[in-house]
Amino acid sequence: MNMVEKILARKSGQKSVAPGDVVLTDIDLMLMHDLSANFVMKVFENEMEGASIADASKLVFAFDHNFAPATREAAEALAAVRRFAAKHNVKNLFDSGCGSIHHVVMEAGLVTPGMIVIGCDSHSPIYGALGAFGTGVGNNSMAALGFTQNKGWFKVPETVKIHFHGTPMKAVQPRDISQFLVGKLGEDGAIYKALEYAGPYIESLDVNDRALFPLQAIDVGGKCGFVNPDEKTLRYVRELFANKPGVPQFELFQNDADGRYADIIDIDVSRIEPQVACPPTVGNVHPIDVAVGTPINVAEAGGSTGGRLSDIRTLARCFAHRRVHPGVRLQVVPASRDIYLAALKEGLFETLHVAGANIFPPSAGSNQAFNMGALAEDEVMISTQARNFPGRNGHPKARHFLASALTVAASALTGKITDPRTLEER
CATH class of the missing domain: 3.30.499.10 (Aconitase, domain 3)
Known part of the structure; x- marks a missing residue:
């Protein structure tokens, strides 16, 4: 099994899973920015009368779109989410001016390897750079299954491995290469696939640059994206907690050597020019x-x-x-x-x-x-x-x-x- 399959197996209480299996898993963290938090909150309050939140410590709200509300309606929307958070004891509320949700969550140390993280944002696969399974879900799924049960259901995706090698030419940055991949695969080129970003080039990047790749997994239709965790992953997590009281316990899941792939794509980054x-x-x-x-x-x-x-x-x-x-x-x-x-x-x-x-x-x-x-x-x-x-x-x-x-x-x-x-x- 690969990293994603191992996490889905562990969180669903199974010894192993295979592509195509449908699993019901525990969820470790549920993320919403100000816009999606407002939508999910309304589903929970208006369509699920009498429901309760199973574990408010697993909810995260980050106000990153309306960082300075320009209208009365926008201000009221933020105020409503603040009231909801206070009512349900949601402590992880990052208010206006905190930053972009995924950067905020990573820097706060809320995600560690081995987690399952779901978000009402299409870029939630970014956490695959930290050795976690991250993916986006709809507002109704978040409210009905996430909020009330701490659960999520997934079909185990097939995995496509993208092997990057070579040395980038002058003025080519990781964003150029991640963007090149989107163009190469196409916006429907990896529907419901897990994308593994691998090879010497990916290994040479720090975690912040690696994160650009799974972050854009959704742009080709992917279910998730990930980098097989290594020493850089561990160092990044430890550094996050350097000034915090203790590193939380986590399990690092890594690919088995005999993992199978639906496809393997080879990319020589030395041939890639700056992209737009x-x-x-x-x-x-x-x-x-x-x-x-x-x-x-x-x-x-x-x-x-x-x-x-x-x-x-x-x-x-x-x-x-x-x-x-x-x-x-x-x-x-x-x-x-x-x-x-x-x-x-x-x-x-x-x-x-x-x-x-x-x-x-x-x-x-x-x-x-x-x-x-x-x-x-x-x-x-x-x-x-x-x-x-x-x-x-x-x-x-x-x-x-x-x-x-x-x-x-x-x-x-x-x-x-x-x-x-x-x-x-x-």
């Missing part, structure tokens, strides 16, 4: 050349796939003694309060502020344009965000390109989509 996902979908991925020269109005580093400390460092390096193009609004959105503090201490925000960037509170950034980043009809954005569907960030005729932090920085400097390899040559 063009409108109108995340799967419309191409080498940067197809978009070079497109004028932009907004550039952003933020969201569930951006706003990491490494992203902010990349921007600061590019804008040391340089200024943002006068026609561009550069938005920098730290993914968590810890990242915000680290960037503050390193002087990264001062560099970016002097260069003309705008620094926003830790949050999901312009994702769905609840608080910031809405685009007018003819405007163009390039960002490290995870989605670029029409209308998601404002007007349905606006255009949104997705790229690495380095490509975003190069484009904010020139005022048009720019190959980051040319920036580094300057």
Whole structure:
């Protein structure tokens, strides 16, 4: 069995499982951001009269979309979730300004290897980078089975192994390679599959960079994604608890040597150029050349796939003694309060502020344009965000390109989509 199969077997009380089996498992953690928490809360209260929450300690609410409510309705929605949390003794409520939900949960040490984590967010597979089984569920399933029973049911997925090897070329970042995979497989290329990200290239990455890969598993239809846990996984977990009272007990599940795969895909990362996902979908991925020269109005580093400390460092390096193009609004959105503090201490925000960037509170950034980043009809954005569907960030005729932090920085400097390899040559 592989890591995912072992976790599903253990949590369902079985010695082994195989692809196609349907299992009813214990759930270790249930995650909702402010939007989904409101929906799930309404299902629980309006459609399940008399029900009770089995274990409130397993619930997590994080307000990352409405980090500064702009309307009365938005403020009331957050207030309703706060009241629900207080009524049901939900202690893990991360309020406005906490950051993007998955970064917040990881940094808080709420996920350890061997867990089953479900979330009403499509990027919940990210926890496969920590040796956990993470996946998304619907609002009704969360309320009816998760809240009341601490249970979830799953069909054990077949596994596709993606073997990455080679050395990336100049200016190619992990986001380029994870995005390339989405384009290669296609948005329906791995429906209900478990995607294992493996090989020397993946092994060379730290956990934060590895996380980009399972985070985007949903973009190809995957049920989950994971990296076989190793010493880096253990070190990451131990470092999370370095200043906390004790490391919780956990079990590390690793692949058996004779594991079977539905398919094995080989990718030589040395052949991958900087990538860009063009409108109108995340799967419309191409080498940067197809978009070079497109004028932009907004550039952003933020969201569930951006706003990491490494992203902010990349921007600061590019804008040391340089200024943002006068026609561009550069938005920098730290993914968590810890990242915000680290960037503050390193002087990264001062560099970016002097260069003309705008620094926003830790949050999901312009994702769905609840608080910031809405685009007018003819405007163009390039960002490290995870989605670029029409209308998601404002007007349905606006255009949104997705790229690495380095490509975003190069484009904010020139005022048009720019190959980051040319920036580094300057």
